[in-house]
Amino acid sequence: DVKVTQSSRYLVKRTGEKVFLECVQDMDHENMFWYRQDPGLGLRLIYFSYDVKMKEKGDIPEGYSVSREKKERFSLILESASTNQTSMYLCASRTEASPAKNIQYFGAGTRLSVL
């Protein structure tokens, strides 16, 4: 089974702190994604990466950056956390190889609170 692991289930940070959210997948997937999930807004794509050192902005990249130095790891960085970044963050991975190429595998999520 594909496993997508997010380093923390819960995080509490202070306004202005630099925050790192880590995600690791064990299936050699090319694509990795970061979403935030808010009630009534569904999942919104922050950034995605389709290869090592490659990144693409999603729908709401402002206030975030990402890093993908190794294929299995995709990090989301909040350079200076703000209260409006309090949310659930979901990482996902996907392969381009058939027949699984249309299935996204999700991590358990990190619930971030910025105080």
Add this chain to the structure above:
Amino acid sequence: AQTVTQSQPEMSVQEAETVTLSCTYDTSESDYYLFWYKQPPSRQMILVIRQEAYKQQNATENRFSVNFQKAAKSFSLKISDSQLGDAAMYFCAYRKSGGYQKVTFGTGTKLQVIP
């Protein structure tokens, strides 16, 4: 831009009964994929069912089936013989065909199953 609309924020169903969750989408593409994902409380999001737009036959996975109406851009999920374990958030999602395409999610429907 593609949009996915789930007009039912919450629904409930009696155990063993059937329920249908609605989803509409907007796209100018002719080749694409549609998905239903399930997010149980405090658990990872998983794929329930997927549909290729070029296939006229509706997808089925055990108790889960879809009603795909391409011309109407409608993609509803039917859950038969509802079980307590079906209680979850359900997200409808869309992806354009082709490599390295992002997925657009709806806002979700929270399904409650009443014993």
